[in-house]
Amino acid sequence: MFKNRGIAFKLILLVSASSALIFLLILSYNYQSSKKMIEENARQNAWNLSRATVNRIETALRSVQKVPENLACYLENSSYNKDELVRVLRAVVETNHEIYGAAIAFEPHAFDRNALYFAPYFYKKGGKTELLYLGSESYKYFYLDWYQIPMELRQPQWSEPYFDEGAGNILMATYSVPFYRTINGGRRLMGIVTSDISLEWLRDIVSSIKILKTGYGALLSRNGTFITHPSKELIMNDTVFGIAEARGDKTLREAGKQMVRSGTGSISYKNIWGKQCRMYYAPVPSSGWSLSLIFPVDELMADVVKLHRTMLFGGAAGIVLLSLAVVFIARSITRPLTEISNAATEMGSGNLDIDLPSVRSHDEVGRLSDAFHSMRDSLREYIRKLTETTAAKEKIESELKIASDIQMSILPRIFPAFPDRPEFDIFALIEPAKEVGGDFYDFFEIDATHLCFIIADVSGKGVPAALYMAVTKTLIMSKAKEGITADRILMKVNDELSRDNDVNMFVTIFCGILDTSTGEVCYANGGHNPPLVIRKDGDISFLGEAGGLVIGAFEGMTYTLEKLMLGPGDTVFMYTDGVTEAMNEKEELFSDERLERELASLNVVGIQELVSGIMEKITFFTGDAPQSDDITMLAVRFLGGKTFV
């Protein structure tokens, strides 16, 4: 995916992605930590707030509890009559503004042996305090919660709060305190002192709790009923369990159970307006109620969320800036690189005069550019020199070619060479190697019946060899023309060449003189490969071994003259070492044996075909291997003595 993308793209992608990742990791860690801190703070705040609120409620409850408690205490510790009871009770109601009603309710027959009920009750109505005696067939107060519960439990009790329509639909609760009398050493319950207490102040305390923007406080009764709550429909009409039931929320129900059992704790839940909240609850000990404080999570987290949103935007902007910076840096690297790359391509195509981009910086790119500059200059210099050298070389090569041409041109190349001589046939072929070689052959008539033929191979190559060859050829011809024998020709030529031979060059020569009338060949061999004699009947043999020493090495050498009789149709096949030492790609030599074998196998009539056939064999043998030496072949066939008519 990125293989074909540029460095700039990769850099931007990698740098931006990794910095974004790092940034997000840090941000989320920061968010989590802040969240934890905020939650911890909220928890602390909640506890502080609930402790403070509970204390206020407790203080208030205790102070209102004092009135019926004191009254119960008075009833336990003093004797009283009906008038006195009524007077005290009236005073209690009239002097305590938060008390809307109070009763002293006696156990059946406890106050008056003859009366089942005795329960004077003062209550406020329209600014006046009215007296009522409770208890009748239809109002058996013994069986009502305000009486029965403290009576059965034998301890003061707050009733479940209620709305009192008679008192103007205000929130009330009744605090009931049992009172006793010691009779015959036993503590006997005499009745219940009760006071109806306005809880409007309580509502004020709780509703004055403002948490963040929409957070609030709520008070639950011992049964989980809402005593105060911002939603009026819930008050006195629903319990936390009812809400949990409606939602099927087990967690909320569990929290509710904790609340009604005076537990302390907190849960996350959705409040009745569907807002995710954290609720902290703590008990109001004296009444068994539960105060809960509701913190909307989004408001709790508002600052953190805002901060992190800003950070996120800042971070995003930062990454964009970073990307731009990366783009700038990448460009500063890649622009010269691209230019250098383009220049390199241009240079590759041969244009060294191109302007290279100049990079002022001394960084890696600058050094690369410098290197490119110096490379271009060196290349330019090198090419210049190379051009000169090549020109020189070409000149030499051209001269060599000319030399080679001249060399070839001095060899007899027109065949049949002696069309008017039916008694013999001669054919030669030279395949020079690339450079100017040292092989040569020659044949010429010495007189009417004698044909001199030579094949030679000058040591070394090139112009010296060619010159040496020309000298040798000329020498041989001039000596041969004197009418001396082949051994003497070689001797003389040797003496000539070896004298003042400072270059230490030499030449191998096979020199033969055919008597065209008889078919006798007198020959001498100056270190050359022995020729092959191919008899008309197909018999092939080497003509002795390489006899004599090479020509031109040592002065005063003598050479042996040998004779060979040729019958009509017999052929002498001469060659240079370029034939037998021709190499194929496996570096195998063509060899004497192969030459002999191939000559035998060639079923041809004329000598031209014979020589050409061997050439083909050599070409086939060597294949693609380069020719390293001149290949020269010379064949002479005696066709029969001349009949002079």
Added chain:
Amino acid sequence: MRIVLILFLLMYSSIAAAGDQPLRKASFMPLWSTQTQFAGYYVALDKGIYEKYGIDLSIVPGGPERPAADFLMKKKVDFTVLWLSTAIQRRAQGLKLVNIGQIVQKSAIMLVAKKSSGIKTYADLDNKKVSLWEGDLSIQPRMFFRKHNLKVKIIPQSSSINLFLRGGTDVASAMWYNEYHTILNSGLDPDELTTFFFHEHGLNFPEDGIYTLEETFMKDPGLSCAFVKASVEGWVYAFEHPGEAVDIVLKYMVREKIPANRMHQKWMLERMKDLITEQGATDKIGMLKQQDYELVADELRKEGMIKSIPAFPAFYRQCTGYVQK
């Protein structure tokens, strides 16, 4: 002019035919204040089912200070809901009332105890403090204690369940559809409670039934039976549309300024369905089985609450055949 007159006459007669007969006025009083315990009647009223049966019904709210039996006896209402045990006693005392439809088949009254007070089986009730409601509501518990030979300390139970919740009594009376749910929704889980259903202890007293005076019934059996049929149809509708039924009842509760709690009313309606139908089957609603009648009457006689068992056919008037829809 004549054509117009004929058209007018035709239209008039068609309106008269639709109404068939003018609606007959009738009044009904449930056994207690408005709640889904009586959803069928309120739904039938609200959905016009009574009208469909030719009745212009008015529901007279009941309540603790308004005993339905007294209202019936004093002919202040035509129809009421009464418990079978109450009705048999009244009949035995000579009040000529008749059962025209037994709605609730199973008794919903029960005893509830906290497991934490060590009560797991009925044997554990021995020597425990039990709060009972007064009157006919205490018949079954007392029979139950006697049957199992349990000595319990009985204290009166008020209309609230707070005494039980605060631990003032070990065992409390409860209606399955009412106080039991209040207990659950005061933070006590079902598995924290031990319950005693009387119908599981051979004391199944079918509760809410529709009653009228024999005299009223004889005067116009069609009206009584139409009322029963419409009421049963109201119940069936309520069971099939519980959400709507709860809404309707809540509407009447708000109108009467009774604290209305939806979840509580929903629970109550669901329990009423359990008590009224045979596993949800609504086709036999309203039948009073003779063996149920005899069991209740026999228990009452054994307790000395009645001297003789009123004859079943005179007590229960089946409406089959009285109403032609």
